[in-house]
Amino acid sequence: MLFNFITLFPERIHSFFQTGVPGKAIEKKIIQINTIQLRDFAGNKHNRIDDTIYGGGPGMLLQVGPIYRALESLGDKKGHVVLLSAAGETFQQSTAEAMQSQYDKITFISGYYEGVDARVSEHLIDREVALGNYVISSGDIAAICVADCISRLIPGYLGRFSSLQEESHNLENVLEYPQYTKPREFMGWTVPEVLVDGNHKEINVWREANRRTQNIE
Template sequence: MYQIDIMTLFDETVGDMMNESILGRAQERDILRIEAHQIRDYTLNKQKQVDNYPYGGGHGAVMQADPLYQCWKHITDTYGPGHTIYLSPAGVTFTEQHAKRLLHDYDHLILVCGHYEGIDERFIEECVDEEISIGDFVLTGGELPAMVVADAVARLVPGVLSDPECFEEESHWNGLLEYPQYSRPEEWHGRKVPPILLSGHHANIARWRRKEAIRRTRARRPDLYEKLDLSSKADQKLLREIEQEDLTEKDASLQTP
């Protein structure tokens, strides 16, 4: 069973979110366990205060090391050691590759959610194995980032999704963005589903999907596109087709008055 413990000031909200839908069903089947822990339960003061002024002055408050440590210690004493991640805008940016690595290298994660100005550096030095950011922006707390990381890793745990194909064709799994998806009806607001998807010809559909994935990645994410290996004969042919189609489209738009 893969286990994720989340240290937070909002254990009920996080617990409710993580128990819904696919992840909830996986937990009922004992493939996965996600538990949210209230950091305030580990304070020694009556007010359950977990933060205090930053040394050296400045705005806001800093989460103190000891309540975090006591909460972390409770988790490791109860469930054994866990790879501990502090969600922080100053961390390394999270990608699908990190999700795969966290699944492959560990079976127990402890995610620490900060608030206010962040957390006391000494807790990080003593207990945290890595710091992860979910992007170059700042949120008010680590709960959304922790849920993002937990969800991205949990859905890769074998058995959580019905079929590995569910994620192996998705954006970022193999460096490509996913092709466009369509569902019923065949025509909606005058827009038709590409006829090839209705053909039942699996090889042609797979070829169309790869071509659209390449086209989309090239247009939207040149940084990912640069890293792709498209040297196979089949991909080279798709690329020539994409370029030809782009030229035709450009010509058509120039001719439109």
């Protein structure tokens, strides 16, 4: 899968994807990362890509022109276009599953400052998503999270398919059970006895009884 990132800070994107599991996935050509520096499409000598808001108000908005030109530069590599925005639909595991199954190219547009000119969401994108009911300082953070979530669903990205099957959010609003590793006792805090007795039937019963539920209020 190809992920395009239209961003003011390409180094943020590359810094995440060059290490760990994402880095290995790139080496194996399971995913591809392409960053587009928005300032390259500013269209003015000062490389300005934002301006004040019509009607007044604090902050600056990303202009529609540079984003339009950046998208056009991708041609048929553009694929499904996603704007990261606090006003978008809340991103869910089901959203990631749908996007992974339907698209092999996804382009993320990162918002900054007070956001982007509304004509971007009105005319240039396919989907607008938010990580949750809160505000973060950069759409790059959200774009990385969404791309990582989708990537984990691609066959071969994770070493063990069972890891994907058993991990959190595969059941609606149900998370994984508590998990422990060595040492068996630390600072007086002990691992539940059932987990070290070797009775896998009882372990499974304990795990199901101790699954946590997601707080979605």
